Amino acid sequence: MPTLAARSGSPARTLRVNTQSPYDVHIGTNILSQAGQILTGDGLAPSKVLVVTTPVIQALWLAEAAKGLEGMPWDLAVIPDGEVHKSLETVSSLYDTLAERRFGRDSMVLALGGGVVGDVAGFAAATYMRGIAFAQAPTTLLAQVDASVGGKVAVDHVRGKNLIGAFHQPASVLCDLAVLDTLPARTYSDGLAEVVKTALIGGEEFLAFVEGHVAGLLRRERPVVGRVVEDCIRLKAFIVETDERDLGNRMLLNLGHTFGHAIETSCGYAGVSHGQAVAVGLAMATHLAVLLQEAGAGLLRRIESLLRALNLPTMVAELAISATPEELRHHLGADKKRREGRARFIVPKAPGNIVVVESVPEDVLRQVIEGSYSGVPASSAGPHGGTPAHHAGVLRGDAS
Ligand SMILES: NC(=O)c1ccc[n+]([C@@H]2O[C@H](COP(=O)([O-])OP(=O)(O)OC[C@H]3O[C@@H](n4cnc5c(N)ncnc54)[C@H](O)[C@@H]3O)[C@@H](O)[C@H]2O)c1
Known part of the structure; x- marks a missing residue:
């Protein structure tokens, strides 16, 4: 590759x-x-x-x-x-x-x-x-x-x-x-959020490697960390080489970032680190994928439990954030990843299979946001963390 x-x-x-x-x-x-x-x-x-x-x-x-x-x-x-x-x-x-x-x-x-x-x-x-x-x-x-x-x-x-x-x-x-x-341990974990994102984009082998080396990663064992740094750079370079100016595939690297950036902007870039925002954003993007029936509930359980194992948050409720769900919703509309005024969301179907969805129904978006504020992990809030949305009105494109 x-x-x-x-x-x-x-x-x-x-x-x-x-x-x-x-x-x-x-x-x-x-x-x-x-x-x-x-x-x-x-x-x-x-x-x-x-x-x-x-x-x-x-x-x-x-x-x-x-x-x-x-x-x-x-x-x-x-x-x-x-x-x-x-x-x-x-x-x-x-x-x-x-x-x-x-x-x-x-x-x-x-x-x-x-x-x-x-x-x-x-x-x-x-x-x-x-x-x-x-x-x-x-x-x-x-x-x-x-x-x-x-x-x-x-x-x-x-x-x-x-x-x-x-x-x-x-x-x-x-x-x-x-x-x-x-x-510091927390800053180190922030980097692990981007590792989870990259591994999820990279595919099953990469994700399984991270899942299998949680202890080594947390202990900062040099061979494990070195391998992960190298694999992340390899994948990022591959994507950047094919889309240097971010007009297509590079968008994939923003997995979790549409929600993450909205979290950061809504709290004025203080109190919540980029890594924490991305971790919660990854969980929210995966929840959205489940509600849109793009991904199975198993993927949500997997991502949430990996993030937690790496000492990362999975819900807005765990962050020191004063922004209301409405404010967060407002900032989602302001993300750069929008086309013709519509917010676009990058969601995982499976490891290595990431898609872009547009025109997400408002009630589904609200469900993801409110779920993240509720304090109950989306994967344990019900069979799918909510009622699956029907696909009417959802445009999707394969970004891979
Ligand atoms: N340009 C890109 O493609 C790209 C991609 C991802 C993220 N970002 C940006 O990166 C930023 C987040 O980066 P970050 O998480 O590195 O945050 P950061 O640069 O704020 O660093 C986090 C903290 O770690 C401290 N620190 C740095 N190195 C240290 C070390 N070796 N030992 C002890 N302390 C150390 C810093 O002083 C700081 O307090 C965000 O602004 C995000 O938007 C950019």
């Missing part, structure tokens, strides 16, 4: 992403301390590198990166931590730094951090001087398995998540598995 090739003889596993401007993703342990060498090996010779990070990551991992960048001119920009700072204001502060310190067209931005740093630094790199090179050194599991690959860079807007953004592929990605050791 993927066109990725492992390059032998390199210090880490190297996967090639064949987008219009191809690049390598390096996966290994302690590779941050070889950053300069790896970037040079990828043919990059920036006049200067701006390392963008946050205070938390600066304290934990900047010394390693600095060791790796020895001999390469670099400077530092520290941005505030957290999703609420994934904003144009933060991007603007990076423009100030780049301009004041005279970064030119031949310079590069290196994002050292989680998905927030990658998205913000990448968007600054995409737009400063009409675009300069950028590389990613993702430090969260979520950023390694998902955010650092694919070239989507964006900031949030009060009216929608990732509403202001660009496509700007990185020139290189360095996934150092050692950095995952310092992640």
Whole structure:
């Protein structure tokens, strides 16, 4: 399936992403301390590198990166931590730094951090001087398995998540598995939500692997985590290669995100992490699939129990969220994944078989939302977590 090739003889596993401007993703342990060498090996010779990070990551991992960048001119920009700072204001502060310190067209931005740093630094790199090179050194599991690959860079807007953004592929990605050791348990679990999403898209074998390695994943056993990171990147790269600008198949990667983004937007990007929102979104998308008779109740039970085993929430009721069901419904309509004003939902029929549905009947949508607020897992709320909807009015398309 993927066109990725492992390059032998390199210090880490190297996967090639064949987008219009191809690049390598390096996966290994302690590779941050070889950053300069790896970037040079990828043919990059920036006049200067701006390392963008946050205070938390600066304290934990900047010394390693600095060791790796020895001999390469670099400077530092520290941005505030957290999703609420994934904003144009933060991007603007990076423009100030780049301009004041005279970064030119031949310079590069290196994002050292989680998905927030990658998205913000990448968007600054995409737009400063009409675009300069950028590389990613993702430090969260979520950023390694998902955010650092694919070239989507964006900031949030009060009216929608990732509403202001660009496509700007990185020139290189360095996934150092050692950095995952310092992640707080909850942040680590956030990444596991994207792992479940990717495994469900990937198919039965991938999903069964994750289900069979819950303990190893929670213990952060390096061979298990390394395999999962690699398989997620492989699948993401395969999808991105076939639909770089998100006009078709790439939509599949948004499984769980239509509900997830609405949850995040409805609570002002504070209090609920992206990973938690995606976990609940996955359960809601699967519940929707069951109500639309696209999937069997067994799949819902399976997804909910895997999420729970990985210490992830499955219901809005478990989140610190003050938004009402009506507010959540309102934000569902504002998601970017809509066509001609209609929200589109990506739902699983089975592992590896994901479809897009449009014009979902309002009462079915309400049932999914209210079910998630009820505090009773959808899989135990009745034979199907509710009455199955009839298909009249539901348009569906095969996104695979
Ligand atoms: N561009 C994409 O394709 C894409 C895909 C998925 C998600 N995203 C975005 O990614 C963001 C979520 O990313 P995230 O979950 O990494 O959140 P994050 O970047 O906010 O990081 C979570 C927390 O972990 C801390 N942290 C990071 N690395 C650490 C380490 N090694 N040790 C200890 N603490 C560390 C950070 O300081 C932060 O407090 C969202 O904004 C989401 O929209 C983007």
